Amino acid sequence: xxxxxxxxxxxxxxxxxxxxxxxxxxxxxxxxxxxxxxxxxxxxxxxxxxxxxxxxxxxxxxxxxxxxxxxxxxxxxxxxxxxxxxxxxxxxxxxxxxxxxxxxxxxxxxxxxxxxxxxxxxxxxxxxxxxxxxxxxxxxxxxxxxxxxxxxxxxxxxxxxxxxxxxxxxxxxxxxxxxxxxxxxxxxxxxxxxxxxxxxxxxxxxxxxxxxxxxxxxxxxxxxxxxxxxxxxxxxxxxxxxxxxxxxxxxxxxxxxxxxxxxxxxxxxxxxxxxxxxxxxxxxxxxxxxxxxxxxxxxxxx
Amino acid sequence: xxxxxxxxxxxxxxxxxxxxxxxxxxxxxxxxxxxxxxxxxxxxxxxxxxxxxxxxxxxxxxxxxxxxxxxxxxxxxxxxxxxxxxxxxxxxxxxxxxxxxxxxxxxxxxxxxxxxxxxxxxxxxxxxxxxxxxxxxxxxxxxxxxxxxxxxxxxxxxxxxxxxxxxxxxxxxxxxxxxxxxxxxxxxxxxxxxxxxxxxxxxxxxxxxxxxxxxxxxxxxxxxxxxxxxxxxxxxxxxxxxxxxxxxxxxxxxxxxxxxxxxxxxxxxxxxxxxxxxxxxxxxxxxxxxxxxxxxxxxxxx
Numbered sequence: 001x002x003x004x005x006x007x008x009x010x011x012x013x014x015x016x017x018x019x020x021x022x023x024x025x026x027x028x029x030x031x032x033x034x035x036x037x038x039x040x041x042x043x044x045x046x047x048x049x050x051x052x053x054x055x056x057x058x059x060x061x062x063x064x065x066x067x068x069x070x071x072x073x074x075x076x077x078x079x080x081x082x083x084x085x086x087x088x089x090x091x092x093x094x095x096x097x098x099x100x101x102x103x104x105x106x107x108x109x110x111x112x113x114x115x116x117x118x119x120x121x122x123x124x125x126x127x128x129x130x131x132x133x134x135x136x137x138x139x140x141x142x143x144x145x146x147x148x149x150x151x152x153x154x155x156x157x158x159x160x161x162x163x164x165x166x167x168x169x170x171x172x173x174x175x176x177x178x179x180x181x182x183x184x185x186x187x188x189x190x191x192x193x194x195x196x197x198x199x200x201x202x203x204x205x206x207x208x209x210x211x212x213x214x215x216x217x218x219x220x221x222x223x224x225x226x227x228x229x230x231x232x233x234x235x236x237x238x239x240x241x242x243x244x245x246x247x248x249x250x251x252x253x254x255x256x257x258x259x260x261x262x263x264x265x266x267x268x269x270x271x272x273x274x275x276x277x278x279x280x281x282x283x284x285x286x287x288x289x290x291x292x293x294x295x296x297x298x299x300x301x302x
Numbered sequence: 303x304x305x306x307x308x309x310x311x312x313x314x315x316x317x318x319x320x321x322x323x324x325x326x327x328x329x330x331x332x333x334x335x336x337x338x339x340x341x342x343x344x345x346x347x348x349x350x351x352x353x354x355x356x357x358x359x360x361x362x363x364x365x366x367x368x369x370x371x372x373x374x375x376x377x378x379x380x381x382x383x384x385x386x387x388x389x390x391x392x393x394x395x396x397x398x399x400x401x402x403x404x405x406x407x408x409x410x411x412x413x414x415x416x417x418x419x420x421x422x423x424x425x426x427x428x429x430x431x432x433x434x435x436x437x438x439x440x441x442x443x444x445x446x447x448x449x450x451x452x453x454x455x456x457x458x459x460x461x462x463x464x465x466x467x468x469x470x471x472x473x474x475x476x477x478x479x480x481x482x483x484x485x486x487x488x489x490x491x492x493x494x495x496x497x498x499x500x501x502x503x504x505x506x507x508x509x510x511x512x513x514x515x516x517x518x519x520x521x522x523x524x525x526x527x528x529x530x531x532x533x534x535x536x537x538x539x540x541x542x543x544x545x546x547x548x549x550x551x552x553x554x555x556x557x558x559x560x561x562x563x564x565x566x567x568x569x570x571x572x573x574x575x576x577x578x579x580x581x582x583x584x585x586x587x588x589x590x591x592x593x594x595x596x597x598x599x600x601x602x603x604x
Contacts, residue, residue: 049522050504093521102521107500198409202352215552217561218573218601219395219404220351249551250517250524259519271520299520
């Protein structure tokens, strides 16, 4: 059992800093670090696996980064030549900054984004560094980057005004009069339900294809349909029976975060490679092996 | 295994009907039924446990209903005297309409709301019936109503413009030129993460207090913290260690929907009353029995 005491709340600060609203600007990383907006003076990610990430810096240090303004495809840390931004080695998801962004996704933590002048000119300041508001990690995956090495990618999306509200201090408070509220995150899991999803749930009678769990509640049954290859950008998987599985919430969450994967023979493995079972399949439900392969590739599995 | 074929999509229609935008009005239930906005001519809920509910009618037929405009505390069907609106018997969650609203909550289905002139004067038409847009079921629970009988209550909240968009047909289409898209729902599970939640997760090392599940993924661990007595209206439970449990997503979803409950001796039971285990407890984590009792009362458990 953990030794942690209930009082041991992490003191990493999540959310907007009092007195430092969006568009606050600094001439150097050092000044931004002193202000607390992004504490590391070199690293792009401020965080640990245990606490999650409270801020990132986007400043052109990674050749695979893509900036769309309200959405950022951010590259994990490590394996790059800091001078050229080119990858020269594989990245590791256990690197503390990379793992911190996974924790932020799982916990729904708000992340401050600091943009520097070396980033995409469309969305970056012309000089120095600028605080650009709060984002969350919507998903992450791996792929082989431009230079041929495995990189981890995080899709960050800007919080809507409503989502950001709990993390933005009340305006017009005299600075320092009130300790900032240690609000943490609001994680939102969006479960899409489509006609395809409904028909697959019925086919399996709302039982999990991995573990057989059948979660009955008064008046209904809990089951989820997972898209093996995700819908929408960047995966663009189809909403067809061949691309979905009927799962319990646990195995859905595990599949989406790379905690399990399915081989071509429908054996189910955990992320360390150990086989944990075999997928239950209905004769009229064809699963497309290409989608299973796509999912395995995302998580660097064979 | 279910006999359902993949093509057997339900033909109950979810979402706004083409040509019938918000504020469309009818003089009688019969006319509204013919238009398809709410098909039953007497019942308040249109739906089945399997398909979910596609519409409800709010018209003063139940003394415990509460209308706040964008939020409605809706009473389940049954047990009332249709002339006075008074409850004269307990309600049953297995009643098809009541179960359909549970399915709508679990699946995130959009529900058309039809208001009649006998409802709350603040939000109801002065005569006849009016279509008032799309809502979703945010939660449900039971309590003893004004007349002393068990009623089921559903908190419906109006979909935001963004949430409603997939279910509202494109404007200016000539009526009948295009079959309405059979979009279903988008269920959003909001998992609040607070400092209290984080400390409890660490105390239990991210393992479920019901089943011991420890859901490791590359870079992180999946665990959720459930509030036994819910936060916010109408339960107003506190965000304190005494009111939370560290659970896997499956047992969190089950707890929230009344699929499991915890006795004063920390035995865990499923909704049929069978004991399925005992809650793992850390010596420094005091759980308030009053919150367990509040939760049991919500689900009509002893």
